[in-house]
Amino acid sequence: MDLYNAFALLLVAAAAFAYLNQRFLRMPQAIGLMMLGLVASLGLLGLARFGVKAVVDLAVLVNKLDFSTFVIQIILGFLLFAGALHVDTRRLGRLRWPVGVLALVGAPLSTALVGGAMYGLLPLFGLPTPLIYCLVFGALISPTDPVAVLSILTKANVSKDLETKIVGESLFNDGVGVVLFVVTLEVALLGSQQVTLTHALGVFARETLGGLALGTGLGLGAAWLLRTIDNYQVEVLITLAVVAGGTALASRLHTSGLLAMVMAGLLVGHFSRSRGVMAEVSQDYVDKFWELVDEVLNALLFVLMGLEVLVLNIPGRTVLAGLAAILVVLVARAVSVAVPLGLLRVRRTFQPSEHSLTILTWGGLRGGISVALALSLPAELPRELLVGITYVVVVFSIIG
Template identity: 30%
Template sequence: MGTGTLRQENAALLVLAAISLALITILSVWKLKRFKYRLVNETGGAMFYGILLGVAVKYLRFDGASSMENHVCTCPGLNSTPHLVMVNISSEAHCYRHVGKMNPKSSLDSTSHMETFDLDVLFNVFLPPIIFYGAYTLDQRRFIANLGSVLTFAFFGTLISCFCIGVCIYGVTRLMVLLGQAADGDYSFVDCLLFGAITSATDPVSILGLLSDLRVDLDLHTLLFGESVLNDAVAIVLTRAITTYDGARPAFDPSAFLYSIGSFLGILLGSFCMGFIFTVITALLTKLTRLRESPLLETSVVLLLSWSSFLSAKASGLSGIVAVLFCGLSQARYTVLNLSAEGRSRTKQLFEVFSFLGEIFIYSCMGYILLTFPHHVFKALFISGAFLSIFISRACHIYPLSLLLNLGRTKKISCSFQHFMAFAGLRGAVAFSLAVRDTTTEAKQTILTTTLLLAGFTIWVLGAAADPLLHSLDIRQQQLNR
C-alpha cells in the first residue's frame, strides 16, 4: 500500500473519529438534559470523550505504529566520534555522515510545531462562528451601556490577574526549590508571568456555552461575555511581551512598557477596523445587488465575509476574536437590514449550528491532547498553586474594580453579580492555544500541562456548579433573545 493511500486512510479515520465523538457527545448531553441533569454541558462532555479517545490511541497498539517502530533506529552516540554511522539493511549498506551537532530539543520543537499547526487549523475553522454567533445575537443596547465596565474588566482586570497569578506561582516555585522538587533555574519569574498571562484570560467559548445553557440575566451575560472576548487581545499582547523579554534588561523597562501599551491599543483598534471593513463590504454587497432574491447566496456571502474578518486579522497580526466580535455586532446592526426574511433566519441558524459543533470539536481536541501529548510535566505543588492562584486573582480584580465602577454606574453591579463573575472565570481554548505554542523547556511543558488541567477543572467543576450557584445567589434568569 502506498504512502499516499495510507495517509488518506488515516486522515479519513481521524475525521470519522471526530464526527463519532461529536455524535456521542450530542446524544449523551441530550439524554442527560431529558432527565433535567444540567451539571454536564456540551463542552464538558466533548472534553471527556476526547480524553477517552486519547486513552485508546495512547494505550492501544496499531499495526501502523509497530511497522514504524521496526524502521526507526536511534543513535545516541551520534554527537560523539566517529562521525560516520553504518547502517546495513538487507544486502545493501548505507553510510551516513554526521555534519553537525543535533539539537536535543529538536524533537520537542517539532512536536510542538505539529500540534500548533493542527490547532491553528481547528481554531481558524471553528472559533470564528462561535464568537460571531455570540456577538450577532447579543443585546447591543446593553452591550453599549456596559461598554465602559467591559473594557475595565478586560484591560485592567487582565493585568491585575496576570501579575497576581505570576507572583503567586513564583512563590510556589521558590517553595519547590526549597523542597528539592525543582532546580533553582528551572522556573524563572518570567516563566511565572508567562503562565499568568496565559491563564488570566477567561475563555469566550466556554463562557458563551455556559451562559447560553443557564440563560442568565442579560446584563450579567453582557459583562461576562464582553470581558471574555476583549481580554483575549490583552492576553495576546502580554504573552508576546513576556516571551520576547530579555533577561538582561532591568526589571522595569519604560520603553518596553510603553511599547506594550501601544501594541495593545494598536491591536485593539486595528481589530475593530478590520471587523468593520468586512461589515461595510457585506452591507454594500447586500444593499446594492439583488442577492436578497436568493437567500442561499446572501447567507453564503455573509458567512464567508464574516469568516474572512477573523482570518484577515490573524494574518495581519491582530486579534481575530476581537475582529469577528465587532464584525458580528455591526453585521447585526447594519447588514441584517438588507437581508430577506429567509436570509436572516438562515444566517442565524447556520452560525448557530457551526457554533455548536465548534465547541464540541475544540474541546474534544483539548481532551485528546491532554492524554496524547508526549512531554507532559506534572508538578503537584505547581498545579495546586495554580488552582489556588486563579481564584485569588479573579477575586482581586472583580471586587475592587466593581467597587470603582459602581461609583459611576446608575445601575450598580450587585454583590450577587460580583460573586458569580468571580466564580465564572472559566479557562479553555484561548489559554490552551497560547500555552501550546512553545513547549521546548520543562517550565513551558509544565505550563501546558497545568493549563489543560485548569481548563478541565473549570469546565467540569465550576461549570457544573454554576446552575446551583445562580439559584443560591437568587440571580434572575432570562431567556436570551436568540
C-alpha cells in the same frame, strides 16, 4: 491523508460524545463533551501501556493536528463571530462601561497577579521558573473562554443583563488576553533589555487597535453588502467570507484576529437586525447557519481538548503545581473582578448587583484558548511545565 483521517476521527468522536451526552448525561455541551473526551483518553492511555497498536496509531493521528493553529486561527475566529452575532448590541451598549472596564482592567491585573504568585509558588514544588515565564503563563491563563461561557449560559437561568455582562466581558477579555500573551512572549524570547516599554506598548496598540479597526471595517462593509441584496445563500456566503478572509488578513497585518471577529460579529448582528437591511427569511437562515456552525465547532473543540491527554506529558509534580495554580487563578480572578467593580461603583449610573463578584469570578471559565496558547509556546520556554499546569486549570475550570 493523515490530516484528513485525524479530522474525520475528531468529527466521529464529537458526534458520538454529543449523542451520549444528550441521551444519558444531559449536561451542558462543553462539560459533557470534555468529560467524555477525558474519560476516553484515560481509557486509551491504559490500553496504550499494553502496546495496543490501534491506540498508538490514534495518538499519532491526534498529534498531527496543530492544536494551536487549529483553535486560534480557525475555530475561535468562527466561534467568536457566531457568538458576537447573537449578542444584543443595544443591551451591550447600555453595559459598555462594565464590560469595557472588566476586560481592559481585569485581564492585565490578573496576568500580573497570577505571574507573581506562580513565581513564588513554583520553587516549592522543585520547579523554579523565571518571572517573565510566569508572566507568560499569567497572560495565557487570564483570558476567559467565551465559547465555554456561552455553552453553559444557554442552560443557565440568569437575567439578560447579567448574561450580556458575562458574555460581553468574555468576548473582549480573551482578545485583550491574547494581546498580553503576544507582548509577554516577545519579552521572554528577546529579553527584557532588548524590548523597551515603547516597543511593548506599540505591539499592544497594533494588536488591539488594529484588530478593532479591522473588525469595524469588515463589519460595516459586510453590513452594506447584505443591505444591497436579497438572497440568503449569498448572504451566508458573505458572512463566511468575512470570517475566513478577516482572520487571514489579521494574521498578515499582525493584528488581533480574535478582536476583529468580535467587532465584525457585533456590527453585522446589529445592522442585519435593523429594519430594511435583511429580509426576515434571510435573517432566519443566517442565524440558523451560524448556530449550527457554533454547535459543530464547539463540539470539535471540547472533544479535541479531552483527547489532547493522549499526547500530553504531565508529570506528578506538574499536576501538584497545577492544583495550586487553580487556587491562584481563582483568587486572581476574584481580585481582577473586584477592582473594576469597585471602580464602577464610583459611577452612579452603574451599580453591580449583590452577587456580581461571585458569579463573574466563577463564570470566568478557562478553555480552548488557554490550551491553544500554551501549546503554541516555543521550545525555548519551559513548555511542558506551562502546558501541564494550564491543562489542569482548564479541566477544573470547565468540569469543577
